[in-house]
Amino acid sequence: MTLTAHADRLKNVPFRDILNARSHTPRLDAAGWSADISRHYLDREAESALFDLAREKDLPGALKHLFDGDMVNPSEGRPALHWALRAALPRSEEARSVRQSVIDAEDMAADIANGRKKGASGEAFRAIVHIGIGGSDFGPRLIADAFHDKRRQDMELRYCANLDPLDLELALDGLDPATTLVVGVSKSFGTEETLYNLGRARDWVKAGVGDGWAAHFALVTANPDRATAWLDGAEGLLLNLPESVGGRFSIWSAGSLACSIALEPRVMAEFRAGAEAMDRHVKLADIRSNLAIRLALLDVWNASFLGFGARALLAYSRRLKLLPAYLQQLEMESNGKSVGPDGIPVQMPTAPLLWGGEGTIGQHSYHQWLHQSPSMVPTEFILAPGATDDEEGVTGLTAHALAQAEVLANGRTLEEVRAEEPDLPLEIAAQKVHAGGRPSTFIYAPELTTFRLGSLIALFEHRTYLAGVLWGLNSFDQWGVERGKTMAGRLKPALNGEGKPQDAITASLINSIKR
Numbered sequence: 001m002t003l004t005a006h007a008d009r010l011k012n013v014p015f016r017d018i019l020n021a022r023s024h025t026p027r028l029d030a031a032g033w034s035a036d037i038s039r040h041y042l043d044r045e046a047e048s049a050l051f052d053l054a055r056e057k058d059l060p061g062a063l064k065h066l067f068d069g070d071m072v073n074p075s076e077g078r079p080a081l082h083w084a085l086r087a088a089l090p091r092s093e094e095a096r097s098v099r100q101s102v103i104d105a106e107d108m109a110a111d112i113a114n115g116r117k118k119g120a121s122g123e124a125f126r127a128i129v130h131i132g133i134g135g136s137d138f139g140p141r142l143i144a145d146a147f148h149d150k151r152r153q154d155m156e157l158r159y160c161a162n163l164d165p166l167d168l169e170l171a172l173d174g175l176d177p178a179t180t181l182v183v184g185v186s187k188s189f190g191t192e193e194t195l196y197n198l199g200r201a202r203d204w205v206k207a208g209v210g211d212g213w214a215a216h217f218a219l220v221t222a223n224p225d226r227a228t229a230w231l232d233g234a235e236g237l238l239l240n241l242p243e244s245v246g247g248r249f250s251i252w253s254a255g256s257l258a259c260s261i262a263l264e265p266r267v268m269a270e271f272r273a274g275a276e277a278m279d280r281h282v283k284l285a286d287i288r289s290n291l292a293i294r295l296a297l298l299d300v301w302n303a304s305f306l307g308f309g310a311r312a313l314l315a316y317s318r319r320l321k322l323l324p325a326y327l328q329q330l331e332m333e334s335n336g337k338s339v340g341p342d343g344i345p346v347q348m349p350t351a352p353l354l355w356g357g358e359g360t361i362g363q364h365s366y367h368q369w370l371h372q373s374p375s376m377v378p379t380e381f382i383l384a385p386g387a388t389d390d391e392e393g394v395t396g397l398t399a400h401a402l403a404q405a406e407v408l409a410n411g412r413t414l415e416e417v418r419a420e421e422p423d424l425p426l427e428i429a430a431q432k433v434h435a436g437g438r439p440s441t442f443i444y445a446p447e448l449t450t451f452r453l454g455s456l457i458a459l460f461e462h463r464t465y466l467a468g469v470l471w472g473l474n475s476f477d478q479w480g481v482e483r484g485k486t487m488a489g490r491l492k493p494a495l496n497g498e499g500k501p502q503d504a505i506t507a508s509l510i511n512s513i514k515r
Ligand code: F6P
Pocket: 133, 134, 135, 136, 185, 186, 187, 188, 189, 190, 191, 194, 247, 248, 333, 478, 481
């Protein structure tokens, strides 16, 4: 039986029946995390067909190609070596040079944090302003937000990504250029937003410290020629972001220099160690017990065979507040595609819309839609309290996450409403019915440590790559994004009064905006 036939069959089975049969589904454990995947439209036969798919698409082979440094990014003619950034003992020379870029960054971070590297006026740095966008921003921002309580007391950390001039103004507000280091991260060193903000930051530093301004810039890039030209003969700090590391896979790289400087010394090392532990799990575990493979299979099952066009990520952890935004780029920029590397269209829906937020906060907002809207999306719970020193808070957080998953799955029938609340008028009782049948994955850990943040993110990286393999996509390029950049470049002359755009609606909007 095909996967499509299994999906058609299971769609017509009451979800509660499916769950009864799956309540003993073994938990999956990996690098500090456990996952329960029993609440899905699956049974033994459908799951076994998914394992066949994993074998047919040779997921173990795909992982071997990744870790052997083979060219898994054919359109850009490169391997994907992000795993080497966290590998304690990389084997190939290329992987060792990738790892070296992190060691160089850590050395530089220590020099800056300890005041051995100083600003132009001889003062130690007391503030870091990180400038970058997309993969050169989400990662370090997530780590710093997650472990804000592990910040060095004497170091301020700010971020700027947006082309809206206000973003940099807010980032620089109240800072003294003499004690501020600007960390500019851009793999290409050609991204408009980053160059615009770096240019304005340079003016601000120059006005404050004069000639020695370049000592206030640490530039992390795969394009040192452009960065050197930007420094215009002055001597700034340069770090390597290897070509073989994609922006959205670069959280482990020198691009997180700001975190290495501003957070306590062990944070980044533990974070990378967690990722390395997940790499080991993913390399060694067989298909059935491999968490990344199982999640990738679920992604394809839910999106392509059951037709769920979205997935909600509900992070029950204050430290994971920025995780949904981070994963949106990782998953949607990687697999939001319709054509494979051979140029042939993929004949099925691919990566779903990923959205979500922080539990329990979302419960007072969009959870209403999750529970009772006619639309149905699978949800993914990640429960990992950020601190465990208050039992009441942890118990509450845990109870809420469990309750949400249970209600989404089981729903509440009219009979159940009436049995519990017999005095309700029928029209009110009817509104209290939950259809249920909403599948979910429950990923959990007793506490969100730096190690576990690393292993979680590495898990999602591998899952994304493996889902891309199942869909027949190259997860490491992003042609759709590139097009938007080109078009914005073409419209700027029209905004400056030169020429007219071809598109009539854009032309009329420009007229009206200029008025
Ligand atoms: O948004 C598109 C993108 O190309 C991302 O893939 C990348 O992370 C981001 O722009 C920033 O690119 P760069 O690091 O080259 O400035």
